[in-house]
Amino acid sequence: MHTHGNKGGSMRALSGASLTVVMLALLATGCSQIATLQAAKAFKAANQAYQQQDFKKAAELYEEALHAKPDLATAYFFLGNSYDQQYRPGRRGEEANDALLTKAVEYYQKAADALGQSPNPDEKKVGKLALEYLVAAYGVEKLNDPAKAEPVVQQMIRLAPGETENYFALAKIYEDAGVYDEAERMLQAAQQVRPNDPAVYMQLAGFYQRQTDFDKQIDALNQRAKVEPNNPEAFFTISTYYWDNAMRNALLTEADKRVQVERGLEAVNMSLKIKSDYMEALVYKGLLLRVQATLEKDAGVQQRLLKEATELRDQAEEIKKKRQGGGAA
Numbered sequence: 001m002h003t004h005g006n007k008g009g010s011m012r013a014l015s016g017a018s019l020t021v022v023m024l025a026l027l028a029t030g031c032s033q034i035a036t037l038q039a040a041k042a043f044k045a046a047n048q049a050y051q052q053q054d055f056k057k058a059a060e061l062y063e064e065a066l067h068a069k070p071d072l073a074t075a076y077f078f079l080g081n082s083y084d085q086q087y088r089p090g091r092r093g094e095e096a097n098d099a100l101l102t103k104a105v106e107y108y109q110k111a112a113d114a115l116g117q118s119p120n121p122d123e124k125k126v127g128k129l130a131l132e133y134l135v136a137a138y139g140v141e142k143l144n145d146p147a148k149a150e151p152v153v154q155q156m157i158r159l160a161p162g163e164t165e166n167y168f169a170l171a172k173i174y175e176d177a178g179v180y181d182e183a184e185r186m187l188q189a190a191q192q193v194r195p196n197d198p199a200v201y202m203q204l205a206g207f208y209q210r211q212t213d214f215d216k217q218i219d220a221l222n223q224r225a226k227v228e229p230n231n232p233e234a235f236f237t238i239s240t241y242y243w244d245n246a247m248r249n250a251l252l253t254e255a256d257k258r259v260q261v262e263r264g265l266e267a268v269n270m271s272l273k274i275k276s277d278y279m280e281a282l283v284y285k286g287l288l289l290r291v292q293a294t295l296e297k298d299a300g301v302q303q304r305l306l307k308e309a310t311e312l313r314d315q316a317e318e319i320k321k322k323r324q325g326g327g328a329a
Contacts, residue, residue, distance in 0.1 A: 046064075062075050083103040168186075171186035195227075225238060236284065286316070
C-alpha cells in the first residue's frame with residue numbers, strides 16, 4: 001500500500017509538472033500573439049504618421065513597434081528615414097540635430113543587414129533602398145564621410161553587379177574626394193557592364209567635362225550616339241559642345257576652331273536628318289554657321305552663311321509658334 005501510495009504521488013507530481021510546462025507554453029504563445037498585435041498596431045499608426053510627414057511621432061511609433069517585435073525588419077528602414085527627415089543640414093554641429101543622423105545611419109544599416117539578402121523581392125527592395133539612403137547620409141551635405149560610404153557602395157555593387165547606378169555612386173564618392181583616377185575607373189567599369197547603355201556615356205561625358213578633357217568628353221558623346229543611332233538628341237548634344245568649345249576656348253587656333261565648327265555641323269546635320277523639325281537643332285545649326293562666317297575671308301561666303309543662319313532661326317521660330325499654338329488649343 002505504501003509503495004502504491006508513493007507511485008500515485010509521483011504520478012500526481014508528474015502531472016502537475018507537465019501542466020506547468022503546458023501553461024507556460026500557452027502563456028508564451030499568448031504573449032507572443034499580444035506582442036505581434038501591439039507591433040502591428042504601432043506599425044500601422046507609425047505609417048500613418050510617416051505619410052502625414054509627422055516624422056517625430058512616426059519615429060516614436062516605429063520604436064514602439066520594434067520593441068514589441070524586433071524582427072519587424074522593414075520598420076528599421078522607416079525608423080531610420082524618420083530620423084533622417086528630422087535632420088537639418090543648416091544646424092550641423094548641434095548635438096541633438098547630429099544625433100538624429102547617427103540614429104538614421106544605425107537603422108539604415110540594420111535594415112540593409114536584415115533585408116539585403118531576403119528572398120522576398122519587396123523586402124530586398126527596401127534593403128537596397130536602405131543602402132542608398134545610408135550612402136546619402138555619409139554624403140557631403142550630411143556626415144561628409146566618404147571613407148564610410150565607400151564600403152557601402154562596394155557592397156551594393158557586389159549584391160547587384162549589373163546595376164550601373166551603383167558604379168555611378170561610387171564614382172561620385174571618389175570624384176568628391178578628389179580621387180579622379182578611381183572615379184574614371186568606376187565609370188569605365190559601368191561601361192563594361194552595360195556597353196549599350198546611353199546613360200553610361202552621358203556619365204562619362206559629364207565627368208570628362210568637369211575634368212576639362214574635351215576630347216574624351218566628345219569621344220564619350222560619340223559612343224553614346226553609336227548606341228543610339230536613331231536618337232536626334234544624341235547628335236544634337238554633340239553639336240552644342242562643339243559650338244561651345246569653338247566660342248569659348250581661347251586657346252584654339254583659327255584652324256582648330258574651323259575643325260570644331262565643321263564637326264559640330266556634321267553632328268547637327270545628322271540630328272536634322274533624323275528629325276527635320278528639331279527646333280533646337282535648327283537654332284544650333286544657325287549658331288554654328290554664324291561662327292563659321294567669322295572664319296571666312298570671302299564676303300560673299302560670309303553673307304551666304306549668315307543668310308542661311310537667319311533662315312534657320314526663322315524656321316525654328318515658326319516651329320515654336322506652331323507648338324505654342326497647339327498647346328493653347
